[in-house]
Amino acid sequence: MDFLKKHYEKVVLGIVLLGLAVxxxxxxxxxxxxxxxxxxxxxxxxxxxxALPPLELTKQDALLRRTQTPLTxxxxxxxKLFNSVPWQRTPPPENRLIKVQKGNVGVxxxxxxxxxxxxxxxxxxxxxTNATGVRYAIGVERESAPKPDQRRKKPYYAAVNDxxxxxVIREVKGPLDNPNELVLELNDxxxxxxxxxxxxxxxxxxxxxxxxxDPERKTWLGVRAGVAPKPPMIVAGxxxxxVAITKNEVVLSAKLNNKKTSIPYNPGS
Numbered sequence: 001m002d003f004l005k006k007h008y009e010k011v012v013l014g015i016v017l018l019g020l021a022v023x024x025x026x027x028x029x030x031x032x033x034x035x036x037x038x039x040x041x042x043x044x045x046x047x048x049x050x051a052l053p054p055l056e057l058t059k060q061d062a063l064l065r066r067t068q069t070p071l072t073x074x075x076x077x078x079x080k081l082f083n084s085v086p087w088q089r090t091p092p093p094e095n096r097l098i099k100v101q102k103g104n105v106g107v108x109x110x111x112x113x114x115x116x117x118x119x120x121x122x123x124x125x126x127x128x129t130n131a132t133g134v135r136y137a138i139g140v141e142r143e144s145a146p147k148p149d150q151r152r153k154k155p156y157y158a159a160v161n162d163x164x165x166x167x168v169i170r171e172v173k174g175p176l177d178n179p180n181e182l183v184l185e186l187n188d189x190x191x192x193x194x195x196x197x198x199x200x201x202x203x204x205x206x207x208x209x210x211x212x213x214d215p216e217r218k219t220w221l222g223v224r225a226g227v228a229p230k231p232p233m234i235v236a237g238x239x240x241x242x243v244a245i246t247k248n249e250v251v252l253s254a255k256l257n258n259k260k261t262s263i264p265y266n267p268g269s
C-alpha cells in the first residue's frame with residue numbers, strides 16, 4: 001500500500017500511456033475498416049454517368065459563316081430613298097416618259113439596226129500591147145475608202161512586176177496577150193490575189209452600219225469607222241465617234257474622255 005501511495009501518479013500515468021498505445025495500435029485497423037465501409041456505401045449510392053449528347057451548334061455555325069461574308073450596301077443602284085429615279089420625256093409628237101437608267105438612255109440605249117459589208121473589188125478590164133510590151137488594164141474599187149471620191153472605180157495600167165500603189169502583178173497564167181489568170185500581190189497585206197478573166201475578185205474590206213437612238217428619235221445611216229457621222233452623234237448631251245465596225249458590233253468612243261462602248265448587233269431582234 002505504501003508503494004501505491006508513493007507511486008500512485010506514476011501508476012495512473014502508466015495505465016493512461018498503455019491505453020494510448022493500445023488505441024494507437026488499433027487506429028490503422030479502424031481507419032481501414034471505416035474506409036472500406038465508406039467505399040461500399042459510395043458504390044451503393046453512386047451510378048455510372050451517361051455520356052452527354054453532342055452539342056447542337058448548327059445555328060451558331062451559320063451565324064459564324066455570315067460574319068465571314070462582308071456586308072455590301074448598295075446606295076447607288078438599288079437604293080431609291082437617296083437616289084431617286086429621274087424620268088425623261090421623249091421628243092414630240094410621242095412625248096412618252098422613260099426612266100433614266102442604264103440601258104434606257106445614254107450610249108447604252110443606241111441600237112444597231114443594220115450592218116452591211118464593204119468590198120474591195122478588182123477586175124481585169126483589158127490587155128494592150130505596144131512597143132514597150134504587154135500591159136493590163138485593172139480596175140480597183142474600194143467601197144470602204146473614207147472619202148466618196150476614193151470609192152469610185154480607179155483604173156490601173158500595169159505590166160508584170162510593175163508596182164502600183166495598190167498591187168504588183170506577180171504572175172501571168174496563159175498567153176501574155178490573152179491571160180486566163182493574173183496573180184496580184186496586195187501592197188498593204190502582201191496577200192496574193194488570183195484575178196480570173198471575166199470574174200472580178202471580191203472580198204470584205206470593211207463595214208457600214210445604221211444606228212438609232214429612240215429616246216431622242218435620232219438615226220444615223222451608213223456610218224463608217226473613222227469617218228465623222230452626219231449629223232454628229234450626240235447622245236444625252238455627249239458626242240461620240242465610231243472607232244470600229246465589225247459584222248457583230250459597233251464600237252463608239254466618247255469624244256470627251258475616249259471611253260469606249262461596244263454596241264452589239266442582233267439582226268433578229
